Amino acid sequence: MKAKVLMVQGTGSSVGKSMLVAALCRIFRQEDYSVAPFKAQNMALNSFATPDGAEIGRAQAAQAEAAGVLPSVDMNPVLLKPEVDYRSQLVVMGRPVGTLESTEFGDRKELLWDVVTSALDRLRSEYEIVVIEGAGSPAEINLRQGDIVNMEVALYASSPVLLVGDIDRGGVFASLWGTVSLLDARERQLVKGMVINKFRGDVSLLAPGLTKLEELTGAPVLGVVPYFRDIYLPEEDSPASGNVAGPGTGEALLDIAVVALPHIANFDDFDPLKREPGVEVRYVRSAVEMGTPDLIILPGTKTTVADLQHIRENGIADLVVSHARAGVAIIGICGGYQMLGQTIADPYGVESGQAATSGLALLPVDTTFVAEKQTHQVSGWVSSGIGLLEGSEGVHLEGYEIHMGSSKTGRNSEGRIPFQLSLRSGMAVEAGDGHIGVDGWTLGTYIHGLFQNAELRQNILHRLAERKGVSLPLGDGAFSQSREYDKLAYLIRESLDMRRLRRIVGLG
Numbered sequence: 055m056k057a058k059v060l061m062v063q064g065t066g067s068s069v070g071k072s073m074l075v076a077a078l079c080r081i082f083r084q085e086d087y088s089v090a091p092f093k094a095q096n097m098a099l100n101s102f103a104t105p106d107g108a109e110i111g112r113a114q115a116a117q118a119e120a121a122g123v124l125p126s127v128d129m130n131p132v133l134l135k136p137e138v139d140y141r142s143q144l145v146v147m148g149r150p151v152g153t154l155e156s157t158e159f160g161d162r163k164e165l166l167w168d169v170v171t172s173a174l175d176r177l178r179s180e181y182e183i184v185v186i187e188g189a190g191s192p193a194e195i196n197l198r199q200g201d202i203v204n205m206e207v208a209l210y211a212s213s214p215v216l217l218v219g220d221i222d223r224g225g226v227f228a229s230l231w232g233t234v235s236l237l238d239a240r241e242r243q244l245v246k247g248m249v250i251n252k253f254r255g256d257v258s259l260l261a262p263g264l265t266k267l268e269e270l271t272g273a274p275v276l277g278v279v280p281y282f283r284d285i286y287l288p289e290e291d292s293p294a295s296g297n298v299a300g301p302g303t304g305e306a307l308l309d310i311a312v313v314a315l316p317h318i319a320n321f322d323d324f325d326p327l328k329r330e331p332g333v334e335v336r337y338v339r340s341a342v343e344m345g346t347p348d349l350i351i352l353p354g355t356k357t358t359v360a361d362l363q364h365i366r367e368n369g370i371a372d373l374v375v376s377h378a379r380a381g382v383a384i385i386g387i388c389g390g391y392q393m394l395g396q397t398i399a400d401p402y403g404v405e406s407g408q409a410a411t412s413g414l415a416l417l418p419v420d421t422t423f424v425a426e427k428q429t430h431q432v433s434g435w436v437s438s439g440i441g442l443l444e445g446s447e448g449v450h451l452e453g454y455e456i457h458m459g460s461s462k463t464g465r466n467s468e469g470r471i472p473f474q475l476s477l478r479s480g481m482a483v484e485a486g487d488g489h490i491g492v493d494g495w496t497l498g499t500y501i502h503g504l505f506q507n508a509e510l511r512q513n514i515l516h517r518l519a520e521r522k523g524v525s526l527p528l529g530d531g532a533f534s535q536s537r538e539y540d541k542l543a544y545l546i547r548e549s550l551d552m553r554r555l556r557r558i559v560g561l562g
Protein backbone atom coordinates (compact mmCIF):
# COMPACT_ATOMS: atom_id res chain seq x y z
CA MET A 55 0.00 0.00 0.00
CA LYS A 56 1.37 3.41 -0.96
CA ALA A 57 2.01 5.98 1.72
CA LYS A 58 -0.32 8.90 2.19
CA VAL A 59 1.14 12.16 0.97
CA LEU A 60 0.97 15.85 1.78
CA MET A 61 2.76 18.55 -0.18
CA VAL A 62 3.89 21.94 1.13
CA GLN A 63 4.30 24.61 -1.53
CA GLY A 64 4.95 28.31 -1.12
CA THR A 65 4.35 31.69 -2.67
CA GLY A 66 8.11 32.06 -3.07
CA SER A 67 11.48 31.08 -1.66
CA SER A 68 12.18 31.30 2.08
CA VAL A 69 8.52 31.59 3.08
CA GLY A 70 8.62 28.62 5.47
CA LYS A 71 8.24 25.47 3.39
CA SER A 72 11.25 23.66 4.84
CA MET A 73 10.26 24.63 8.36
CA LEU A 74 6.70 23.40 7.96
CA VAL A 75 7.80 20.10 6.41
CA ALA A 76 10.20 19.51 9.32
CA ALA A 77 7.42 20.32 11.79
CA LEU A 78 4.92 17.98 10.12
CA CYS A 79 7.49 15.20 9.94
CA ARG A 80 8.00 15.58 13.69
CA ILE A 81 4.29 15.74 14.45
CA PHE A 82 3.50 12.58 12.45
CA ARG A 83 6.47 10.85 14.05
CA GLN A 84 5.13 11.79 17.49
CA GLU A 85 1.84 10.20 16.44
CA ASP A 86 3.68 6.93 15.72
CA TYR A 87 3.55 7.08 11.93
CA SER A 88 6.61 6.20 9.91
CA VAL A 89 7.22 9.37 7.92
CA ALA A 90 9.78 10.62 5.42
CA PRO A 91 10.42 13.97 3.73
CA PHE A 92 10.81 14.38 -0.02
CA LYS A 93 11.95 17.20 -2.27
CA ALA A 94 12.34 16.32 -5.93
CA GLN A 95 14.85 19.04 -6.68
CA ASN A 96 16.73 21.26 -4.28
CA MET A 97 18.92 24.21 -5.26
CA ALA A 98 21.30 24.86 -2.38
CA LEU A 99 24.95 25.00 -1.43
CA ASN A 100 24.21 23.51 1.98
CA SER A 101 24.38 19.77 1.50
CA PHE A 102 24.86 16.65 3.59
CA ALA A 103 26.38 13.20 3.20
CA THR A 104 24.04 10.28 3.87
CA PRO A 105 25.30 7.21 5.75
CA ASP A 106 26.07 5.49 2.44
CA GLY A 107 28.00 8.48 1.09
CA ALA A 108 25.39 10.12 -1.16
CA GLU A 109 24.90 13.89 -1.27
CA ILE A 110 21.53 15.49 -0.57
CA GLY A 111 20.25 18.91 0.46
CA ARG A 112 20.87 19.85 4.09
CA ALA A 113 17.18 20.67 4.58
CA GLN A 114 16.08 17.13 3.74
CA ALA A 115 18.68 15.71 6.13
CA ALA A 116 17.26 17.93 8.86
CA GLN A 117 13.69 16.90 7.98
CA ALA A 118 14.71 13.24 8.16
CA GLU A 119 16.19 13.93 11.58
CA ALA A 120 12.90 15.49 12.63
CA ALA A 121 11.12 12.39 11.35
CA GLY A 122 13.44 10.14 13.33
CA VAL A 123 14.77 8.31 10.26
CA LEU A 124 18.13 8.11 8.51
CA PRO A 125 18.48 10.44 5.51
CA SER A 126 18.54 8.75 2.12
CA VAL A 127 19.15 9.91 -1.41
CA ASP A 128 15.52 9.13 -2.33
CA MET A 129 14.51 12.08 -0.15
CA ASN A 130 16.25 14.50 -2.52
CA PRO A 131 17.04 12.80 -5.84
CA VAL A 132 18.09 15.99 -7.67
CA LEU A 133 20.37 18.62 -6.15
CA LEU A 134 21.57 21.74 -7.95
CA LYS A 135 24.63 23.47 -6.49
CA PRO A 136 25.06 26.93 -8.05
CA GLU A 137 28.51 27.64 -9.48
CA VAL A 138 27.75 30.93 -11.24
CA ASP A 139 24.51 32.83 -11.83
CA TYR A 140 23.63 30.78 -14.91
CA ARG A 141 25.14 27.35 -14.16
CA SER A 142 24.84 24.74 -11.42
CA GLN A 143 26.49 21.46 -10.68
CA LEU A 144 23.90 18.72 -11.21
CA VAL A 145 23.82 16.01 -8.54
CA VAL A 146 21.52 13.08 -9.37
CA MET A 147 20.84 10.35 -6.84
CA GLY A 148 23.63 11.67 -4.70
CA ARG A 149 26.36 11.79 -7.36
CA PRO A 150 27.53 14.68 -9.57
CA VAL A 151 26.76 13.98 -13.22
CA GLY A 152 27.73 17.29 -14.84
CA THR A 153 26.37 20.82 -14.97
CA LEU A 154 23.01 22.33 -15.84
CA GLU A 155 22.83 25.70 -17.58
CA SER A 156 19.90 27.98 -16.86
CA THR A 157 18.90 27.70 -20.53
CA GLU A 158 18.48 23.94 -20.03
CA PHE A 159 15.91 24.19 -17.23
CA GLY A 160 13.10 23.49 -19.66
CA ASP A 161 14.70 20.14 -20.48
CA ARG A 162 14.78 18.93 -16.89
CA LYS A 163 11.59 16.93 -17.09
CA GLU A 164 12.75 14.86 -20.02
CA LEU A 165 16.09 14.23 -18.33
CA LEU A 166 15.06 13.72 -14.72
CA TRP A 167 11.36 12.96 -14.35
CA ASP A 168 11.81 9.18 -14.13
CA VAL A 169 14.47 9.68 -11.45
CA VAL A 170 12.11 11.87 -9.42
CA THR A 171 9.06 9.63 -9.65
CA SER A 172 11.04 6.45 -8.95
CA ALA A 173 12.50 7.96 -5.79
CA LEU A 174 9.08 9.11 -4.59
CA ASP A 175 7.57 5.71 -5.35
CA ARG A 176 10.26 3.97 -3.31
CA LEU A 177 9.62 6.24 -0.32
CA ARG A 178 5.89 5.64 -0.59
CA SER A 179 6.47 1.90 -0.49
CA GLU A 180 8.65 2.17 2.65
CA TYR A 181 6.77 4.70 4.80
CA GLU A 182 3.23 5.43 5.93
CA ILE A 183 3.37 9.18 5.19
CA VAL A 184 5.59 11.20 2.87
CA VAL A 185 5.66 14.97 3.36
CA ILE A 186 6.70 16.61 0.10
CA GLU A 187 8.32 20.02 -0.21
CA GLY A 188 8.05 22.21 -3.28
CA ALA A 189 10.63 24.75 -4.45
CA GLY A 190 10.22 28.45 -5.03
CA SER A 191 6.67 28.96 -6.22
CA PRO A 192 4.33 26.87 -8.41
CA ALA A 193 3.29 30.15 -10.08
CA GLU A 194 6.63 30.62 -11.84
CA ILE A 195 4.90 30.31 -15.18
CA ASN A 196 8.12 30.84 -17.14
CA LEU A 197 9.45 27.55 -15.70
CA ARG A 198 6.19 25.62 -15.78
CA GLN A 199 7.00 23.55 -18.87
CA GLY A 200 9.96 21.83 -17.23
CA ASP A 201 8.51 21.55 -13.73
CA ILE A 202 9.71 18.52 -11.78
CA VAL A 203 9.33 19.82 -8.26
CA ASN A 204 6.00 21.61 -7.70
CA MET A 205 2.59 20.91 -9.21
CA GLU A 206 3.79 18.15 -11.52
CA VAL A 207 4.84 16.20 -8.44
CA ALA A 208 1.53 16.94 -6.71
CA LEU A 209 -0.40 15.80 -9.78
CA TYR A 210 1.69 12.64 -10.12
CA ALA A 211 1.12 11.71 -6.47
CA SER A 212 -2.47 13.05 -6.32
CA SER A 213 -1.24 14.94 -3.29
CA PRO A 214 -3.19 17.56 -1.36
CA VAL A 215 -1.23 20.82 -1.23
CA LEU A 216 -0.74 23.33 1.59
CA LEU A 217 0.22 26.76 0.28
CA VAL A 218 2.43 28.85 2.58
CA GLY A 219 2.87 32.63 2.49
CA ASP A 220 5.23 34.86 4.48
CA ILE A 221 3.43 37.87 5.97
CA ASP A 222 6.65 39.35 7.36
CA ARG A 223 7.81 40.37 3.89
CA GLY A 224 4.45 42.02 3.10
CA GLY A 225 1.76 41.40 0.50
CA VAL A 226 0.84 37.97 1.78
CA PHE A 227 -2.82 38.11 0.65
CA ALA A 228 -1.85 39.16 -2.86
CA SER A 229 0.87 36.49 -2.94
CA LEU A 230 -1.49 33.69 -1.90
CA TRP A 231 -4.33 34.80 -4.15
CA GLY A 232 -2.00 35.50 -7.06
CA THR A 233 -0.36 32.10 -6.76
CA VAL A 234 -3.68 30.27 -6.75
CA SER A 235 -4.93 32.38 -9.67
CA LEU A 236 -1.96 31.41 -11.83
CA LEU A 237 -2.57 27.70 -11.38
CA ASP A 238 -4.66 25.78 -13.87
CA ALA A 239 -7.95 24.17 -12.86
CA ARG A 240 -6.49 20.74 -12.03
CA GLU A 241 -3.81 22.31 -9.87
CA ARG A 242 -6.18 24.61 -7.99
CA GLN A 243 -8.24 21.60 -6.97
CA LEU A 244 -5.22 20.20 -5.16
CA VAL A 245 -4.78 23.27 -2.94
CA LYS A 246 -6.57 22.12 0.20
CA GLY A 247 -5.38 24.73 2.64
CA MET A 248 -3.24 27.82 3.20
CA VAL A 249 -0.87 28.78 6.00
CA ILE A 250 0.35 32.26 6.86
CA ASN A 251 3.82 32.30 8.37
CA LYS A 252 5.89 34.76 10.45
CA PHE A 253 3.04 36.86 11.86
CA ARG A 254 3.76 39.42 14.59
CA GLY A 255 0.87 40.75 16.65
CA ASP A 256 -2.75 40.00 17.39
CA VAL A 257 -4.08 37.31 15.01
CA SER A 258 -7.62 38.70 15.34
CA LEU A 259 -6.53 41.67 13.22
CA LEU A 260 -6.18 39.29 10.28
CA ALA A 261 -9.69 37.87 10.51
CA PRO A 262 -11.38 40.00 7.80
CA GLY A 263 -8.53 39.31 5.39
CA LEU A 264 -8.57 35.59 6.07
CA THR A 265 -12.30 35.39 5.38
CA LYS A 266 -11.94 37.26 2.10
CA LEU A 267 -8.95 35.14 1.07
CA GLU A 268 -10.93 31.96 1.63
CA GLU A 269 -13.77 33.36 -0.50
CA LEU A 270 -11.37 34.24 -3.33
CA THR A 271 -9.40 31.01 -3.36
CA GLY A 272 -11.97 28.48 -2.24
CA ALA A 273 -9.40 27.02 0.17
CA PRO A 274 -9.40 27.34 3.95
CA VAL A 275 -6.70 29.10 5.94
CA LEU A 276 -5.54 26.36 8.30
CA GLY A 277 -3.68 28.68 10.60
CA VAL A 278 -1.26 31.52 11.27
CA VAL A 279 2.25 30.70 12.51
CA PRO A 280 3.83 33.37 14.72
CA TYR A 281 7.28 34.77 14.07
CA PHE A 282 9.74 32.94 16.31
CA ARG A 283 13.38 33.37 17.29
CA ASP A 284 13.71 30.79 20.05
CA ILE A 285 13.68 27.62 17.95
CA TYR A 286 16.84 26.60 16.13
CA LEU A 287 16.55 24.94 12.72
CA PRO A 288 19.39 24.51 10.24
CA GLU A 289 18.95 27.06 7.46
CA GLU A 290 18.58 25.73 3.94
CA ASP A 291 20.86 28.17 2.14
CA SER A 292 22.81 31.43 2.55
CA PRO A 293 23.58 32.99 5.94
CA ALA A 294 20.75 35.00 7.45
CA SER A 295 21.22 38.70 6.78
CA GLY A 296 21.07 39.37 10.47
CA ASN A 297 24.28 37.40 10.91
CA VAL A 298 26.28 39.68 8.61
CA ALA A 299 27.86 42.37 10.72
CA GLY A 300 30.61 44.93 11.00
CA PRO A 301 33.68 44.81 13.23
CA GLY A 302 31.84 43.44 16.26
CA THR A 303 29.83 44.86 19.12
CA GLY A 304 32.57 44.45 21.70
CA GLU A 305 30.04 42.97 24.11
CA ALA A 306 31.06 39.33 23.62
CA LEU A 307 34.12 37.80 25.24
CA LEU A 308 35.14 36.05 22.03
CA ASP A 309 34.71 37.51 18.53
CA ILE A 310 34.63 35.01 15.65
CA ALA A 311 34.59 36.26 12.06
CA VAL A 312 33.37 33.87 9.35
CA VAL A 313 34.27 35.04 5.85
CA ALA A 314 31.00 35.18 3.88
CA LEU A 315 32.31 33.82 0.58
CA PRO A 316 30.08 34.41 -2.46
CA HIS A 317 29.46 30.67 -2.81
CA ILE A 318 29.66 29.76 0.86
CA ALA A 319 28.57 26.19 1.52
CA ASN A 320 27.52 24.36 4.67
CA PHE A 321 27.65 27.56 6.69
CA ASP A 322 25.54 25.91 9.39
CA ASP A 323 28.86 24.38 10.47
CA PHE A 324 29.20 27.43 12.71
CA ASP A 325 25.77 27.55 14.31
CA PRO A 326 26.96 25.63 17.41
CA LEU A 327 29.48 28.41 18.06
CA LYS A 328 26.68 30.98 18.12
CA ARG A 329 24.88 29.06 20.84
CA GLU A 330 27.84 29.23 23.22
CA PRO A 331 27.59 31.92 25.94
CA GLY A 332 30.03 34.80 25.56
CA VAL A 333 30.69 34.11 21.87
CA GLU A 334 29.77 36.35 18.93
CA VAL A 335 29.84 34.93 15.40
CA ARG A 336 29.85 37.44 12.54
CA TYR A 337 29.71 36.83 8.78
CA VAL A 338 31.92 39.42 7.09
CA ARG A 339 31.89 40.32 3.41
CA SER A 340 34.46 43.11 3.22
CA ALA A 341 37.82 44.02 4.74
CA VAL A 342 36.33 46.95 6.65
CA GLU A 343 34.01 44.55 8.50
CA MET A 344 36.81 42.27 9.70
CA GLY A 345 37.98 44.20 12.75
CA THR A 346 40.28 42.30 15.11
CA PRO A 347 38.58 38.96 15.79
CA ASP A 348 39.91 36.24 18.05
CA LEU A 349 39.26 33.61 15.37
CA ILE A 350 38.83 33.88 11.60
CA ILE A 351 37.10 31.03 9.79
CA LEU A 352 37.33 30.40 6.06
CA PRO A 353 34.27 28.22 5.38
CA GLY A 354 33.44 25.73 2.67
CA THR A 355 32.62 26.91 -0.83
CA LYS A 356 31.40 25.43 -4.10
CA THR A 357 33.96 27.47 -6.09
CA THR A 358 37.24 27.63 -4.21
CA VAL A 359 39.31 29.37 -6.88
CA ALA A 360 36.69 31.99 -7.77
CA ASP A 361 35.97 32.78 -4.13
CA LEU A 362 39.68 32.98 -3.34
CA GLN A 363 40.05 35.51 -6.15
CA HIS A 364 37.09 37.43 -4.73
CA ILE A 365 38.59 37.80 -1.27
CA ARG A 366 41.91 38.80 -2.83
CA GLU A 367 40.16 41.58 -4.74
CA ASN A 368 38.21 42.88 -1.73
CA GLY A 369 41.18 42.84 0.65
CA ILE A 370 40.04 40.06 2.98
CA ALA A 371 42.78 37.66 1.84
CA ASP A 372 45.54 40.09 2.82
CA LEU A 373 43.89 40.61 6.20
CA VAL A 374 43.67 36.87 6.84
CA VAL A 375 47.38 36.51 6.08
CA SER A 376 48.42 39.51 8.20
CA HIS A 377 46.21 38.42 11.10
CA ALA A 378 47.64 34.89 10.92
CA ARG A 379 51.20 36.22 10.99
CA ALA A 380 50.26 38.32 14.01
CA GLY A 381 49.12 35.17 15.78
CA VAL A 382 45.34 35.34 15.29
CA ALA A 383 43.75 31.88 15.16
CA ILE A 384 42.63 30.76 11.68
CA ILE A 385 40.49 27.74 10.78
CA GLY A 386 39.76 26.68 7.21
CA ILE A 387 37.11 24.07 6.46
CA CYS A 388 36.93 22.22 3.13
CA GLY A 389 37.33 24.95 0.47
CA GLY A 390 38.64 27.27 3.17
CA TYR A 391 41.28 24.64 4.01
CA GLN A 392 42.29 24.53 0.35
CA MET A 393 42.66 28.32 0.31
CA LEU A 394 45.06 28.19 3.26
CA GLY A 395 47.49 25.99 1.34
CA GLN A 396 50.33 26.71 -1.05
CA THR A 397 48.77 25.78 -4.39
CA ILE A 398 45.48 24.67 -5.91
CA ALA A 399 45.79 22.65 -9.11
CA ASP A 400 42.89 21.91 -11.46
CA PRO A 401 44.45 19.92 -14.30
CA TYR A 402 41.14 18.50 -15.52
CA GLY A 403 39.12 21.72 -15.38
CA VAL A 404 36.89 20.32 -12.64
CA GLU A 405 36.11 23.69 -11.09
CA SER A 406 37.65 26.47 -13.16
CA GLY A 407 39.66 27.29 -16.25
CA GLN A 408 42.77 27.93 -14.19
CA ALA A 409 45.21 25.03 -14.19
CA ALA A 410 47.01 26.32 -11.12
CA THR A 411 46.33 28.96 -8.47
CA SER A 412 48.42 30.18 -5.56
CA GLY A 413 46.86 29.80 -2.14
CA LEU A 414 47.39 31.97 0.93
CA ALA A 415 50.45 29.89 1.89
CA LEU A 416 49.52 29.68 5.56
CA LEU A 417 49.72 25.88 5.55
CA PRO A 418 52.23 23.65 3.66
CA VAL A 419 49.47 21.96 1.71
CA ASP A 420 48.98 21.43 -2.04
CA THR A 421 45.50 20.67 -3.39
CA THR A 422 44.59 18.94 -6.65
CA PHE A 423 41.01 18.82 -7.90
CA VAL A 424 39.90 15.41 -9.12
CA ALA A 425 36.84 14.37 -11.07
CA GLU A 426 35.32 12.16 -8.36
CA LYS A 427 33.60 13.90 -5.48
CA GLN A 428 34.19 12.55 -1.99
CA THR A 429 31.02 12.37 0.12
CA HIS A 430 31.28 10.50 3.41
CA GLN A 431 30.12 10.47 6.96
CA VAL A 432 33.24 10.14 9.11
CA SER A 433 34.29 9.58 12.68
CA GLY A 434 37.65 9.57 14.43
CA TRP A 435 39.59 11.47 17.04
CA VAL A 436 41.88 14.43 17.59
CA SER A 437 45.45 13.31 16.99
CA SER A 438 47.33 16.54 17.75
CA GLY A 439 47.23 18.48 21.00
CA ILE A 440 48.89 21.79 20.20
CA GLY A 441 47.61 25.36 19.96
CA LEU A 442 43.90 25.41 19.26
CA LEU A 443 43.74 21.69 20.02
CA GLU A 444 45.68 21.72 23.30
CA GLY A 445 43.77 19.57 25.76
CA SER A 446 41.77 17.88 22.98
CA GLU A 447 44.10 15.05 22.00
CA GLY A 448 42.14 11.81 21.88
CA VAL A 449 38.74 13.53 21.85
CA HIS A 450 36.21 11.67 19.69
CA LEU A 451 34.68 13.53 16.73
CA GLU A 452 32.09 12.94 14.03
CA GLY A 453 31.26 14.85 10.86
CA TYR A 454 31.04 14.52 7.10
CA GLU A 455 33.10 15.22 3.99
CA ILE A 456 31.91 16.77 0.71
CA HIS A 457 34.76 17.81 -1.57
CA MET A 458 36.35 17.27 -4.98
CA GLY A 459 39.90 18.14 -3.97
CA SER A 460 42.69 16.06 -2.50
CA SER A 461 45.16 17.93 -0.27
CA LYS A 462 48.62 16.67 0.58
CA THR A 463 51.57 17.92 2.60
CA GLY A 464 55.20 17.55 1.68
CA ARG A 465 57.39 15.04 3.52
CA ASN A 466 59.42 17.72 5.25
CA SER A 467 56.49 20.03 5.98
CA GLU A 468 56.26 21.61 9.38
CA GLY A 469 53.13 21.08 11.41
CA ARG A 470 51.00 18.05 12.15
CA ILE A 471 47.95 16.10 11.04
CA PRO A 472 45.24 17.20 13.52
CA PHE A 473 42.64 14.46 13.06
CA GLN A 474 42.70 10.72 12.57
CA LEU A 475 39.71 9.03 10.92
CA SER A 476 38.62 5.53 11.87
CA LEU A 477 35.35 5.27 9.91
CA ARG A 478 34.39 6.65 6.51
CA SER A 479 30.92 5.82 5.15
CA GLY A 480 30.75 2.96 7.64
CA MET A 481 34.04 1.39 6.51
CA ALA A 482 37.05 1.10 8.80
CA VAL A 483 39.94 3.32 7.69
CA GLU A 484 43.25 4.59 9.00
CA ALA A 485 43.47 8.06 7.47
CA GLY A 486 44.69 11.42 8.62
CA ASP A 487 42.74 14.58 7.90
CA GLY A 488 43.80 18.19 7.64
CA HIS A 489 46.87 20.07 8.82
CA ILE A 490 47.71 22.26 11.79
CA GLY A 491 50.57 24.74 11.64
CA VAL A 492 53.67 24.39 13.72
CA ASP A 493 52.43 27.00 16.21
CA GLY A 494 49.06 25.29 16.47
CA TRP A 495 46.96 28.36 15.66
CA THR A 496 46.28 27.81 11.94
CA LEU A 497 44.16 24.74 11.25
CA GLY A 498 42.68 23.25 8.09
CA THR A 499 40.33 20.28 7.72
CA TYR A 500 37.87 18.69 5.30
CA ILE A 501 35.48 17.75 8.12
CA HIS A 502 32.14 19.53 8.08
CA GLY A 503 30.19 19.49 11.33
CA LEU A 504 33.41 19.83 13.34
CA PHE A 505 31.83 22.23 15.85
CA GLN A 506 28.87 19.93 16.42
CA ASN A 507 31.27 17.93 18.60
CA ALA A 508 30.60 19.60 21.96
CA GLU A 509 33.77 18.63 23.82
CA LEU A 510 36.06 19.68 20.97
CA ARG A 511 34.10 22.90 20.36
CA GLN A 512 34.23 23.98 23.98
CA ASN A 513 37.91 23.06 24.28
CA ILE A 514 38.75 25.26 21.27
CA LEU A 515 36.74 28.17 22.64
CA HIS A 516 38.33 27.91 26.06
CA ARG A 517 41.79 27.82 24.46
CA LEU A 518 40.93 31.06 22.65
CA ALA A 519 39.61 32.60 25.86
CA GLU A 520 42.65 31.52 27.86
CA ARG A 521 44.91 33.03 25.25
CA LYS A 522 42.96 36.29 25.42
CA GLY A 523 42.99 36.35 29.20
CA VAL A 524 39.23 36.01 29.68
CA SER A 525 37.01 33.33 31.17
CA LEU A 526 34.01 32.09 29.24
CA PRO A 527 30.80 31.23 31.09
CA LEU A 528 30.39 27.49 31.33
CA GLY A 529 27.90 26.28 28.75
CA ASP A 530 25.45 23.77 30.15
CA GLY A 531 25.91 21.52 27.12
CA ALA A 532 22.18 20.98 27.16
CA PHE A 533 21.42 21.88 23.54
CA SER A 534 19.42 19.17 21.85
CA GLN A 535 18.34 19.36 18.22
CA SER A 536 15.67 16.79 19.00
CA ARG A 537 14.21 19.13 21.61
CA GLU A 538 14.18 21.95 19.03
CA TYR A 539 12.07 19.80 16.70
CA ASP A 540 9.72 19.06 19.60
CA LYS A 541 9.37 22.79 20.29
CA LEU A 542 8.63 23.42 16.62
CA ALA A 543 6.05 20.64 16.52
CA TYR A 544 4.30 22.11 19.58
CA LEU A 545 4.22 25.57 17.96
CA ILE A 546 2.71 24.23 14.74
CA ARG A 547 0.15 22.12 16.59
CA GLU A 548 -0.95 25.26 18.44
CA SER A 549 -1.04 27.36 15.27
CA LEU A 550 -2.81 25.10 12.77
CA ASP A 551 -6.16 23.34 12.68
CA MET A 552 -4.63 19.89 13.05
CA ARG A 553 -7.95 18.04 12.98
CA ARG A 554 -8.70 19.52 9.58
CA LEU A 555 -5.13 18.86 8.41
CA ARG A 556 -5.38 15.19 9.36
CA ARG A 557 -8.56 14.91 7.30
CA ILE A 558 -6.79 16.48 4.35
CA VAL A 559 -4.01 13.88 4.61
CA GLY A 560 -6.60 11.11 4.94
CA LEU A 561 -5.80 10.16 8.55
CA GLY A 562 -9.43 10.41 9.66
